[in-house]
Each structure stands twice: as structure tokens, then as C-alpha cells.
Amino acid sequence: MTKNSRFPDPRLSVKNNINKLYDLYLKSERSRLSNNAGAYLKAVIVFPNSYEVGMSNLGFLRAYELINLSGIMSCDRAFLQDDLSKGVISLETRQRLISYDFIFFSLSYENDFANILSILSAEKIPFLSKDRDTSFPLIMAGGVIAFLNPEPVAPIFDLMFVGEAEAIFPDFFKNIENKNKYEIIESAVDVGGIYAPSGYNFIYEKNTPNVLSKIKNLSGFPRRIKRKWADEKNVFSSSAIITEFSELSNINMIEIERGCKRGCRFCSAGFIYLPLRESKTEEVLKTISALNEDERAGFVGLGTMDSGNINEIMQFSLDSKKRFSLSSIRFDCLDENNLGLIKETGIKTITMGIETGSPKLKKLINKDISNENIINAVKNIIKMDIINIKLYFMFGLPYEKKEDMDETINLIKTIRQEFVSASKINKRIGMLTASFSPFVPKAWTPLQWENFEDLTTLRKKSNYLNDNLKRLPNLNIIINPLNEAFTEAFFARGSRINSNILIHAFTKKISIKKAVRSENYNIADFIRKFGAEEILPWDIIDQGVTKKYLLEEYKKSVNFKLTPQCFEGCKRCGVCR
Numbered sequence: 001m002t003k004n005s006r007f008p009d010p011r012l013s014v015k016n017n018i019n020k021l022y023d024l025y026l027k028s029e030r031s032r033l034s035n036n037a038g039a040y041l042k043a044v045i046v047f048p049n050s051y052e053v054g055m056s057n058l059g060f061l062r063a064y065e066l067i068n069l070s071g072i073m074s075c076d077r078a079f080l081q082d083d084l085s086k087g088v089i090s091l092e093t094r095q096r097l098i099s100y101d102f103i104f105f106s107l108s109y110e111n112d113f114a115n116i117l118s119i120l121s122a123e124k125i126p127f128l129s130k131d132r133d134t135s136f137p138l139i140m141a142g143g144v145i146a147f148l149n150p151e152p153v154a155p156i157f158d159l160m161f162v163g164e165a166e167a168i169f170p171d172f173f174k175n176i177e178n179k180n181k182y183e184i185i186e187s188a189v190d191v192g193g194i195y196a197p198s199g200y201n202f203i204y205e206k207n208t209p210n211v212l213s214k215i216k217n218l219s220g221f222p223r224r225i226k227r228k229w230a231d232e233k234n235v236f237s238s239s240a241i242i243t244e245f246s247e248l249s250n251i252n253m254i255e256i257e258r259g260c261k262r263g264c265r266f267c268s269a270g271f272i273y274l275p276l277r278e279s280k281t282e283e284v285l286k287t288i289s290a291l292n293e294d295e296r297a298g299f300v301g302l303g304t305m306d307s308g309n310i311n312e313i314m315q316f317s318l319d320s321k322k323r324f325s326l327s328s329i330r331f332d333c334l335d336e337n338n339l340g341l342i343k344e345t346g347i348k349t350i351t352m353g354i355e356t357g358s359p360k361l362k363k364l365i366n367k368d369i370s371n372e373n374i375i376n377a378v379k380n381i382i383k384m385d386i387i388n389i390k391l392y393f394m395f396g397l398p399y400e401k402k403e404d405m406d407e408t409i410n411l412i413k414t415i416r417q418e419f420v421s422a423s424k425i426n427k428r429i430g431m432l433t434a435s436f437s438p439f440v441p442k443a444w445t446p447l448q449w450e451n452f453e454d455l456t457t458l459r460k461k462s463n464y465l466n467d468n469l470k471r472l473p474n475l476n477i478i479i480n481p482l483n484e485a486f487t488e489a490f491f492a493r494g495s496r497i498n499s500n501i502l503i504h505a506f507t508k509k510i511s512i513k514k515a516v517r518s519e520n521y522n523i524a525d526f527i528r529k530f531g532a533e534e535i536l537p538w539d540i541i542d543q544g545v546t547k548k549y550l551l552e553e554y555k556k557s558v559n560f561k562l563t564p565q566c567f568e569g570c571k572r573c574g575v576c577r
């Protein structure tokens with residue numbers, strides 16, 4: 001629990017009493033939702049992490065809102081609690097999860113998978129869908145994991161939502177009235193965008209464990225699940241509830257666009273949310289106008305500065321005296337005009353993903369912003385008196401050599417010099433932060449076939465980065481934990497074997513690595529390069545982007561060739577028809 005305030009954090013005095021803690025949370029919330037208590041079906045949506053993290057997740061809040069707007073279902077929220085010894089209760093009504101008819105899990109991060117098991121175990125709910133009869137609630141999952149690669153957790157869920165909730169929920173709710181659990185599962189396949197994992201067998205090669213030979217659909221289940229998209233008029237969302245206790249304290253997250261046209265080859269969000277859809281400006285402006293005095297607008301999107309109406313939106317916020325913040329920004333989108341608007345709202349920190357200083361690797365990942373461009377942007381940011389800059393980098397990218405790392409190190413050194421000299425002119429200096437994470441190959445990206453580098457090599461690389469950068473003044477170096485990256489990589493391209501290992505690790509209270517070994521697998525088999533012809537666990541999803549296109553992009557990537565961004569009339573990836 002951390003909260004920056006000169007006053008003591010009120011959560012500290014009640015942290016051991018879940019009822020009092022939840023009273024405090026509810027008291028702090030401003031919600032635009034009306035009470036749907038009359039609805040005859042009772043549901044709970046679970047975020048498998050803390051209240052603070054869940055309440056900063058726009059997808060979770062959006063799903064909670066849509067379920068409550070269904071008219072037939074009232075929905076409470078639940079989170080991972082510090083103390084699970086007395087089970088898990090909902091925030092609103094303090095009912096145990098097991099007492100609900102429907103449990104929706106909102107899944108955003110692979111590293112939360114073990115928390116799903118903690119929650120089910122605390123409620124004495126069997127982990128696997130096949131072991132739960134009609135006396136248990138229908139347990140479902142949505143969120144980005146459900147349509148990226150659901151397989152490592154698929155056997156846990158009765159149903160998974162493949163696509164954007166706005167597109168799937170209306171038909172799903174229509175379909176469940178007067179049906180029992182098995183009837184809902186069986187008929188869900190007719191709704192579209194819903195995956196019933198029990199309708200599929202995943203068969204593996206005999207002599208090469210962890211290589212799929214076939215995905216077999218049982219009778220009545222489609223061969224693949226077609227992902228569903230919200231139509232262009234419905235992509236807008238904003239925080240249904242605002243609270244000071246979310247990680248984004250008192251921020252109303254306002255979606256200004258969904259999808260990204262850039263095609264960075266490591267970025268799963270960039271591919272699975274294609275095509276780029278911008279929110280209607282009027283909706284955004286209306287939401288800004290309705291903000292309370294102590295609230296801030298948090299503009300959300302994969303490349304907020306890419307949005308055609310962003311300057312108009314920022315100018316409107318300033319004119320109406322509403323403060324705003326922006327999620328990640330691309331360097332090549334910054335100009336005097338938008339930097340001026342950013343400065344005026346009082347933003348003191350700009351965060352950007354550079355990924356690498358190596359021109360070769362920039363081409364590999366298809367994010368070719370020149371180092372010169374980056375350095376100029378840094379100078380302009382400081383000139384505007386925005387004093388802190390946070391930069392994200394990756395290491396462990398395919399084909400990365402020592403000279404590529406040296407190029408990143410040299411770029412950071414140059415940025416630091418420019419940062420210090422530009423700050424001297426302003427007579428005040430903030431903090432330059434360089435944060436490094438290992439490259440994790442993700443499903444539905446052109447780099448999905450590449451391996452996750454082994455931990456020994458990654459450790460050497462992280463030491464090399466640290467040794468070369470740690471002594472530089474005014475530079476804060478963060479190297480994100482390698483073990484967390486390993487867990488993410490283990491699940492990101494995992495199959496149902498990974499769910500066995502997850503359950504084994506949880507039940508025996510051992511690490512994933514130990515569980516892999518004790519189940520007689522090799523760790524290397526889970527982080528390896530995948531064959532271009534191989535059946536991939538996430539082939540079960542029809543994402544719109546074709547495998548053929550991803551493979552073409554992969555080939556261009558390893559030949560260090562660039563691909564231009566989405567353009568009018570383009571039909572190349574399979575999403576736009």
C-alpha cells in the first residue's frame with residue numbers, strides 16, 4: 001500500500017480487516033453506474049490482483065460496466081485479498097464468490113495466473129472446469145489474455161470471451177436466459193466470439209513433448225473461434241468508477257483510440273487490437289467536461305499522440321481547466337505545438353519506449369526512430385521545462401550482439417549529456433530514468449516464433465548494462481526482474497501443458513521452473529524458437545491477422561527490412577476487408 005500524501009494512508013489502519021478496508025474503498029468511489037440490484041442473475045467480476053491494480057485497468061472497469069448494463073445481471077467486484085484464509089468476498093455485497101451464479105475473471109497479465117488459483121483455492125472451487133458440476137458457478141474469463149493466447153489457463157474456464165466485450169456481451173446475455181450451466185456452455189458457440197475450452201482436444205507429438213500435432217474440435221464446436229470487434233462507433237470507454245485508491249489515483253481513464261497503425265513487431269497489443277479506431281471527439285470532450293475539480297483525465301491509447309484529434313482534446317482540457325495525463329508517447333510525434341500543451345497542463349514526466357539504440361535492431365522490431373530524432377526530442381522536452389524523462393528499453397532481442405548493446409549504452413550516455421546540459425540552461429534538473437526489460441516473444445506478433453533468451457545470458461547482459469550505466473549521475477537505471485520475465489515468457493506462448501505445470505507448481509508450492517523439471521520437461525522446450533510450420537496453441541483463435549502475414553513480417557524482420565504503417569486502402573494483414 002503506497003499513497004503519496006502528507007497524511008497517513010487511511011488503508012494502513014484497516015488493512016487487516018477486509019470489511020473495513022472495503023468500506024473505505026467504497027466510500028472513496030465516484031461511480032456513474034446506477035444500482036442494478038433488481039436483476040435476477042448475480043455475477044461477480046474478479047481482477048486477480050489487488051484493488052489498486054484492478055481499478056487502474058480500463059478493460060476491467062468496462063466489462064464491469066457492461067455486465068451491469070445488461071439488464072439481466074447485477075455484477076459485483078472482487079480482487080485478490082491479502083488474507084485468503086476466510087475465502088474471497090465481493091467488494092459491494094461481501095458475499096463469498098462461490099455463492100454467485102456467474103464468475104467473470106478479467107485477465108490482463110500472465111504473471112497473475114497463479115493468483116487465479118489462489119482465489120479459486122480460497123473458495124474451495126476445483127481448478128479445472130471438467131471437475132466442476134452444476135453446483136458450482138459458471139466460471140468465465142475475458143480480457144486481453146483470452147484472445148491473445150488463452151491456452152495456459154483454458155482448462156480452468158468454462159467459457160472465454162474472444163474479442164472486445166462490447167461486441168460479445170449483448171448476444172451472450174441474450175443467450176443465457178433460462179438455461180442451465182451446461183446448456184449455456186453448449187449454446188455459447190452459436191453466439192460467436194466465445195471459446196468453450198472443453199470442446200477441444202490438444203494432441204501433442206509423441207517424441208517431441210510440447211509440440212502440437214493437432215487441435216481437434218469435438219462435434220458441434222467450430223474449428224477456430226473468430227475474434228469479435230466492437231464496431232467503429234462503439235470503441236469509446238472511460239472509467240465507470242474513479243477512486244483515489246487506484247494506482248492512477250483520481251484519474252478518469254479516457255480511451256481516445258483503440259489499436260495502433262505502427263506495426264512494431266514485438267507488440268501484441270499493436271496487432272490484436274487492429275485496426276486503429278479513434279474515439280469520437282465529442283464523446284471524449286463530453287467526458288472531460290464532466291470531470292470533478294479533483295479529477296484528472298488520463299488519455300489512454302497505444303500511441304496517444306497518433307490520434308488525429310489529440311491536440312484538439314488537449315487544448316479543450318486546458319481551456320476548460322481540466323488537468324490531463326498521457327499514456328506512452330512516441331518520440332517522433334512530439335513537436336513544439338503538442339509539447340507546449342503538455343507543459344501547460346503541468347506534466348513533469350514524459351514516458352516513452354525507445355526499445356534499442358541499435359539501428360539494426362530498430363529495423364528488426366520495425367520501430368525505426370533515429371537516435372538523432374530521439375536526442376532532439378529530449379532537448380525539446382527539457383527546453384519546455386518538463387524535467388523528468390522515463391525511457392523504456394528491451395534487451396535479449398533476437399540477433400542482439402554486444403555491439404547492439406553498446407549502441408544502446410552510447411545512446412543513453414548521449415541522452416544523459418543532452419538532458420544535463422539542457423537542464424542547466426533551465427537551472428533545474430529532474431531525473432532521467434532508463435528502464436530495461438527482457439524481450440518476451442508474444443502470440444500474434446511477427447516475433448512470436450523467436451525464442452526467449454536463456455536466463456544465464458540475460459543475467460550477463462543485464463550486468464553489462466548495469467556496469468556501464470549505474471555510475472552516471474542524474475541517471476536512474478531500472479532492470480526489471482528476470483524471473484518475472486521468464487514466467488511471462490513461459491505462459492505467453494504456452495499450451496495446456498503449461499496449465500498442468502501451473503497447477504502443479506501452485507499445489508506443491510514450488511517455482512514454475514521446479515515444476516517443469518519435476519514433470520520431466522526441459523525448461524528450454526518452453527522458451528525455444530518455434531518452427532514456421534508448427535501448429536501454435538493460439539491457432540485456435542482466428543484473430544483476423546493472418547498467420548501468412550505474420551510469417552511474411554517475421555521474414556522481413558530477420559532480414560532487417562521495414563514495413564510501412566497502416567494506410568488507406570491497405571488490406572495486407574487480413575483485418576480490414
Ligand code: SF4
Nearest residue numbers: 275566570572573576
Ligand atoms: S489491413 Fe492494413 S490497414 Fe488494416 S489493420 Fe492490417 S495493416 Fe492496418
